[in-house]
Amino acid sequence: MPLFLLLGAPLLAAVIALMRSRYARLTGQVSVWLSLVPIGAAGYLWREVNRGAPVSAAGDLVRADALSVVLISCVSIVAALAAWLGPGWWGREDLRDYQIRRFVIFSNLFTLTMLAAVVSNNVGLMWVAIEATTIVSAVLIPLRLGKSSVEASWKYLLIGSVGIALAFIGTVLAYFDFVQRAGATTQALNWTVLVTAAPHLHPDVMRLAFVFLLVGYGTKAGLAPMHTWLPDAHSEAPAPLSAMMSGVLLAVALYAIMRWKTVVDLALGTPFTNRLLIGLGLFSLVIAAFSLVTQRNYKRMLAYSSIEHTGLTCLGLAFGPLGVFAALLHLVNHSLVKSTMFLLSGRLHERYGTTNLAAVTGLLRTMPWTGALFAAGMLAVIGLPPFGLFISEFALLRAGFATGHRLLAVVMLALLVLVFVSLLTHLNRMLYGAGVEGLRRGEDHAGALVPLALCLAVIVALGLVIPAPFWRLLTMGAAVVTR
């Protein structure tokens, strides 16, 4: 039942918006209220899973264990934030009604596909859902038609679809291996069934399958060198969509990699997947760190920082059980902070009318609240205490040292310092200065900022203490990956 509420609410919101072509604002408000339902369902599932039993329905086709619940919580919270700050609730003078309606329909479908991906026990259907995320989100990127937004969405659609097709080849190869061992059954693509059979799967075929899966889902996760679409898509999309894409879509793709890592590790042992994850993770970190130095666009800056954090999470997955725990913690922290940052960047864009870094000065004077939150969020992204990302990055590095990757951990640290310096320089330039001549000062709808401030408060809280139920959930989630 909670699983159906989880998927039903965004579907209902999309259908309402689809049927009502008038009252775009009203359907936007309905969508905000409905976006609270998945959060409630996530809370219920969390409680059930913490009692020790995964929740499943529809003949084990949909199933939520601790790992799913981590992702469900992130997706539903970020989706609610995006709906709240989207054009539906506060209205936007520069958007026509049909654009608002399109936003409500497709952002809800986007939420639906992401939630479906993380509760689907069948890895084939998980693939179908992740492929669908590309289609529904690409439609929204050019909400305002322009050369760069059309370009960004074409790149995203093409690279995303082709990449994810490769992941399907990996799925087919794994299924082939399973069928060779155990014969064809309709349950064969269920993750739970695959995991039981995994120790008997053929290592050579699983190796080939994992390479395809990693390249495929890695493309969606924005791992370098398959990341080229990401800065374009995340910077050209409307802010609430960027928040969802950067905050949780990357995490959903990483989730798919984690699920497959579990299966492949049981067949091969961990060294093979760990080596590949370290390679891609480190490369992403390097590319992101050096791209951040020369960044001239603040939305692209945030996008590259997402590549950096995806790389870090990926490295964490390769650092044993402790590393997986740290990676999950980092994933949660990142999805909260990055979605907040993209939503704030939407407010900057609205006021300054540009995404050029150099054109944004005197932010603290122009928009005191937005500016203060933006500064706090940026410090969190950099990984300074007392924010949660400091703790998770620290735990990641510690796991790296503990598993004997000393040199790698030192390189990671050096790259993090580079990111620290360049982001701080960019932030400094934005916050202070005389401000732009003739730009209106003060906040529009300061009330809209309350949930974002709350979000940052949660990140600070996670930096000070990790509450026991959350700790338990993450431990169980990590145990799912490293079983």
Place this chain on the structure above:
Amino acid sequence: MMAGGLFSQLSVLGSSLALVFGLFVLWRRSLGAYVSAFAWQSGVVAGVAAMVAHFSGDHALYLVAALVFGIKAIAIPRLLTVMGRRFGGDRESHPYVNTEASVLSAAVLVLVAYSVTRPVVALSQLPTRGAIPLAMGLTFVSLFVVISRKKALTQIIGFLMLENSIALLAVLCTYGIPLIVEIGVFLDALMGFLVMQVFVYRIHETFESLDVEQLRHLKH
């Protein structure tokens, strides 16, 4: 045994034909030729699926064959032809990689496909196993088409051929995947194509050409 021999020969023949239709795109230049190559390829894939359904007795595969035939061999080529009539003048005259180099690369890619699928072929006991490397070869060639061609419509053809190759691979490796997944994959492919089609009109509207080389506004 006789039936087994025929079965494996037919599957190799079908997959080779599918690969050859994929290679067409590398040396033809007009959209019309691409569309008919794709339509024929889809017909062949549907034929292979129907043949596997016949020999293996798995009747769900007849449905897959019918879907491939109806959607990919008839409906999508029609839509592509309509687009071709509108943008037909936009020929793929200067791809990133010229014809000679493209054909050579394709040959290398097929060899690579033979080498990476070795463990799969070694493990499989199905009569269709000989054709698996050909399907994988088509996958790589389609990827190459997407990367090396400049026109948005050619890239779509490459993407559709990639989808065909995966359908073929699934049929050859395991006699198809569970039906519910198969239908989901179909819906995705269809939706993906329709959205791409919308984007082709948008690219044409905003750039007044379908040359993706003009899509160069976004830099680091």
